[in-house]
Amino acid sequence: MAQEIELKFIVHPAHVDALRATLGGLSAEHSAPRQLLNIYYETPDKQLRQHGMGLRIRGDNGRYEMTIKVAGRTVGGLHQRPEYNIELEKPELDLARFPAEIWPEGLTPQAMQAAAQPLFSTDFHREKWVVTHGESRIELALDLGEVKADEHREPICELELELLSGNPADVLKLARQLVSQPGLRQGNLSKAARGYHLAQGNPAREIKPLTLLKVPPKATVEQGMEAALELALDHWLWHEELWLRGNGKAKYQVQEAIGLVRHTLALFGAIVPRKASTRLRDLLTQCEASLASEASAETVAYGAEQSTARLALTDWLVSRGWQPFLDEKARQKMADSFKRFADINLSRHASELKSAFAQPLGDRYGDQLPRLARELHALRLLAGVYDDTVALFWLDNWQGLRHAIETRQRIEIEHFRNEAISQAPFWLHSGKK
Numbered sequence: 001m002a003q004e005i006e007l008k009f010i011v012h013p014a015h016v017d018a019l020r021a022t023l024g025g026l027s028a029e030h031s032a033p034r035q036l037l038n039i040y041y042e043t044p045d046k047q048l049r050q051h052g053m054g055l056r057i058r059g060d061n062g063r064y065e066m067t068i069k070v071a072g073r074t075v076g077g078l079h080q081r082p083e084y085n086i087e088l089e090k091p092e093l094d095l096a097r098f099p100a101e102i103w104p105e106g107l108t109p110q111a112m113q114a115a116a117q118p119l120f121s122t123d124f125h126r127e128k129w130v131v132t133h134g135e136s137r138i139e140l141a142l143d144l145g146e147v148k149a150d151e152h153r154e155p156i157c158e159l160e161l162e163l164l165s166g167n168p169a170d171v172l173k174l175a176r177q178l179v180s181q182p183g184l185r186q187g188n189l190s191k192a193a194r195g196y197h198l199a200q201g202n203p204a205r206e207i208k209p210l211t212l213l214k215v216p217p218k219a220t221v222e223q224g225m226e227a228a229l230e231l232a233l234d235h236w237l238w239h240e241e242l243w244l245r246g247n248g249k250a251k252y253q254v255q256e257a258i259g260l261v262r263h264t265l266a267l268f269g270a271i272v273p274r275k276a277s278t279r280l281r282d283l284l285t286q287c288e289a290s291l292a293s294e295a296s297a298e299t300v301a302y303g304a305e306q307s308t309a310r311l312a313l314t315d316w317l318v319s320r321g322w323q324p325f326l327d328e329k330a331r332q333k334m335a336d337s338f339k340r341f342a343d344i345n346l347s348r349h350a351s352e353l354k355s356a357f358a359q360p361l362g363d364r365y366g367d368q369l370p371r372l373a374r375e376l377h378a379l380r381l382l383a384g385v386y387d388d389t390v391a392l393f394w395l396d397n398w399q400g401l402r403h404a405i406e407t408r409q410r411i412e413i414e415h416f417r418n419e420a421i422s423q424a425p426f427w428l429h430s431g432k433k
Contacts, residue, residue: 015183028129043115064088120149120195136166149198179307212384224338232260263377276325283309342382
């Protein structure tokens with residue numbers, strides 16, 4: 001088994017030559033482009049996909065390799081997942097050669113062998129550079145080609161940084177050098193993810209409004225913060241992809257995602273000192289400025305400001321960049337129960353909202369929009385420790401007030417304000433449960 005650690009970037013086609021020149025300027029072992037053909041397999045009932053597994057056969061100049069990747073962790077395009085590779089004499093599945101322990105309960109290699117069929121393919125040329133960076137050997141692969149499923153196809157124009165040996169932090173350090181110039185953006189849609197989507201008929205990708213943060217029942221405060229930031233980063237990358245594909249409404253969700261990062265940092269600010277996130281917050285400010293302009297989706301998404309900020313957030317998460325700034329008291333708070341933290345802070349944030357909107361504000365509602373957005377983000381991150389139906393109903397009244405203020409519907413404003421401030425709490429006040 002190998003532990004695959006990759007960082008994926010989408011490359012703007014107009015910047016391929018400039019990127020190739022940059023990579024050629026590195027002190028690296030260069031390999032000329034080679035054509036790689038990959039056939040991905042799936043069962044009719046999508047059993048592999050449901051278990052977070054991907055199965056393929058790769059052909060490379062008459063050599064064949066069978067690979068299965070199992071569920072791992074993906075943060076902002078940084079993929080960390082186990083993979084198993086078996087050399088084949090011919091391009092035919094032989095699943096019995098994988099270790100028996102990789103198969104989830106209910107799946108057997110015999111059943112998968114009988115059921116798995118080709119679903120989609122990727123056909124691309126890969127040019128490679130292997131560099132020594134810090135303590136690590138890193139492979140940079142530039143892939144140009146397409147992914148195909150029946151009559152549907154989509155171009156591949158990607159750069160992958162894969163850790164061959166050493167420290168994952170070095171992959172991120174090298175990436176920081178590359179994104180200092182425009183033309184790269186992190187993408188969390190892998191070739192396989194795009195292939196599965198095409199195989200479903202290439203339906204339009206939908207906007208996903210922010211909802212409640214869900215964490216495991218016994219999550220710590222630190223795990224809650226990490227989950228909140230990962231939620232924001234995933235929301236950012238997903239809706240940036242939609243914006244680039246022509247959905248203008250997705251831009252608002254990109255702005256919401258960046259706001260969620262800010263409000264997560266504020267929510268945990270009593271534990272994590274501001275100086276731990278100074279650079280990250282400065283980069284977010286630059287992103288917000290670029291989004292507030294009339295620049296196109298391509299200009300913004302492939303700009304150095306967005307790329308640098310996304311990578312900084314990914315780095316902060318993967319390296320847990322807040323930890324060196326914590327004293328012992330803060331470490332103890334981070335190890336405490338997220339459920340208890342949520343109880344205490346739900347009461348505090350709800351109280352602040354009720355105080356702000358206790359009385360009609362006339363023409364001054366717009367002045368409270370930033371505060372309302374901030375508090376709503378905080379409440380979404382906290383309310384998920386309770387029943388979704390009850391929590392979402394409570395939040396919907398405040399969200400309705402926000403929408404009414406944004407659209408200047410005076411009657412609706414007073415309706416939702418009255419409904420929101422009169423709601424009974426659905427959480428435990430004491431925080432001891």
